[in-house]
Amino acid sequence: MSDVTTPVLKVENLTKHFPVRRGVVIQRTIGKVQAVDDVSFEIKRGETLALVGESGCGKSTTGRVILGLMPATGGSVQFKGEEMAGLSQGALRRMRRHIQIIFQDPYASLNPRMTVAQILAEPLSVHGIAEGSAADARVRELLQVVGLLPEHARRYPHQFSGGQRQRIGIARALAVNPDLIVCDEPVSALDVSIQAQVVNLLQNLQRQFGLSYLFIAHDLAVVKHISDRVAVMYLGKLVEIADKRTLYAMPRHPYTQALLSAIPTPDPTSATQRIILEGDVPSPLNPPKGCRFHTRCRYAQPRCSAEEPLLRDAGGGQRVACHFFETIPTAVSIKPADTAGSKFDLRLAAFEAAKKRGATVDA
Numbered sequence: 001m002s003d004v005t006t007p008v009l010k011v012e013n014l015t016k017h018f019p020v021r022r023g024v025v026i027q028r029t030i031g032k033v034q035a036v037d038d039v040s041f042e043i044k045r046g047e048t049l050a051l052v053g054e055s056g057c058g059k060s061t062t063g064r065v066i067l068g069l070m071p072a073t074g075g076s077v078q079f080k081g082e083e084m085a086g087l088s089q090g091a092l093r094r095m096r097r098h099i100q101i102i103f104q105d106p107y108a109s110l111n112p113r114m115t116v117a118q119i120l121a122e123p124l125s126v127h128g129i130a131e132g133s134a135a136d137a138r139v140r141e142l143l144q145v146v147g148l149l150p151e152h153a154r155r156y157p158h159q160f161s162g163g164q165r166q167r168i169g170i171a172r173a174l175a176v177n178p179d180l181i182v183c184d185e186p187v188s189a190l191d192v193s194i195q196a197q198v199v200n201l202l203q204n205l206q207r208q209f210g211l212s213y214l215f216i217a218h219d220l221a222v223v224k225h226i227s228d229r230v231a232v233m234y235l236g237k238l239v240e241i242a243d244k245r246t247l248y249a250m251p252r253h254p255y256t257q258a259l260l261s262a263i264p265t266p267d268p269t270s271a272t273q274r275i276i277l278e279g280d281v282p283s284p285l286n287p288p289k290g291c292r293f294h295t296r297c298r299y300a301q302p303r304c305s306a307e308e309p310l311l312r313d314a315g316g317g318q319r320v321a322c323h324f325f326e327t328i329p330t331a332v333s334i335k336p337a338d339t340a341g342s343k344f345d346l347r348l349a350a351f352e353a354a355k356k357r358g359a360t361v362d363a
Contacts, residue, residue, distance in 0.1 A: 006081045007042040008180050008212040009066065014039045014075035016058075016065050020285060034284050035061045037236040038075070040311070043180065046206065048213040050227035050244070052220070052259070056281065058236040059216045060104075063182040066214070067101055068092050080179070097127045100173035104185040106165035110157040116143070116168055117153035123175045142171040145208075146201060163194035170201065174209070183215045187222060199226055220263055224248060229317075232256045235292040236284055238311060242318035250330050252320040254297045291323070299328050 016036040021027045036058045043049045051059045064070045066077050068084060077084045079099060087095060103109035110119060120139045124130045130138050140150045146167040157165055166186060173181050183202065187195040199222060205211060217223050223230060224244055231241040232255065240253040251257045258275040277296045282288050288295050294304035303323055311319040322328070 008045050009043040010078040012040045012076040015073045016061055017073045031285050034236050034287055039238050041231055043212050046210050047228045048215050048226055050215045050223040050230045052223055053233035057233040059233055060184050063184050063216050067182055097176045098179045100178040101182045102169050102173050102186040105189055106162050106169055109169055112157055116155055120171055120175055127176050142175055146171045162190050166198050180212045183213055185217055235287055237292055239321045246316055246318050252314050252325040253322050254299055255293050
């Protein structure tokens with residue numbers, strides 16, 4: 001049994017390695033891709049934790065391992081105080097009623113041969129929640145909750161826009177009354193105006209139903225708008241975690257500073273603090289020894305290549321995986337004066353304007 005103080009999700013030392021094999025008849029393992037390595041965080045009730053980082057850093061793999069869509073190599077995933085590792089298939093299915101996912105691609109995540117009514121009624125049947133007329137009533141309720149019309153239940157996915165399809169995906173996730181939803185880049189495939197509607201819909205649903213979100217994204221404007229806390233990943237490891245105000249105002253890890261400095265500004269005359277990282281991202285098949293970021297870090301010292309840094313407390317709930325973050329200049333990467341009129345500010349303004357208008361149905 002869990003109480004109100006128990007985190008909805010607690011991840012400890014989560015690891016996911018993919019073996020690399022060679023041979024056809026006789027296969028042998030020649031290495032392993034370290035997609036996720038020793039990741040720990042927790043999500044409270046009603047909280048949104050954003051997981052950010054460049055492509056290939058392990059964000060989506062982390063979400064899928066948490067959901068049980070991939071087996072973990074090591075570590076612990078606790079949902080409301082209950083360990084998920086080692087659950088039987090039946091117990092895992094019952095657990096999945098409380099943990100749902102919104103996929104990135106609204107075009108590929110819906111079965112084109114099923115109507116919306118069938119898509120939304122399927123989880124109700126699988127989990128024994130409703131059948132027949134009760135399921136029909138629940139489908140109509142879900143469509144209304146996400147801003148669609150009852151007559152949309154008879155249509156097929158190809159008859160909807162991208163934003164409407166993502167609303168259907170959200171309705172499917174809500175169908176079984178979950179406590180936690182893993183949002184795997186749910187707006188990256190949508191236009192900016194539609195992104196604003198979907199993001200504000202997610203926030204409204206969170207307030208209405210007390211949902212918790214693991215919001216996986218690389219768009220920093222979306223993250224700043226929707227998140228409560230932000231965790232930054234690099235090459236399979238967490239390098240910094242903090243509440244969003246602290247992280248955006250005072251990033252302590254060199255990678256976080258570079259990530260935030262990459263937010264574009266359309267004015268070529270404006271003063272920028274762009275941090276250019278040298279070299280390419282190392283391969284997760286053979287990550288660097290010590291700190292995985294040291295090969296691209298301008299502050300790297302001999303200790304960085306020899307000793308792996310731990311996530312250490314930097315005060316105010318901020319934790320940083322860097323040996324020397326106390327002595328590294330704190331780069332305030334986002335300043336209102338520097339980014340006035342930038343794409344970043346325009347995106348945030350679009351979200352706020354959409355919120356004032358209300359989450360309307362997109363065409």
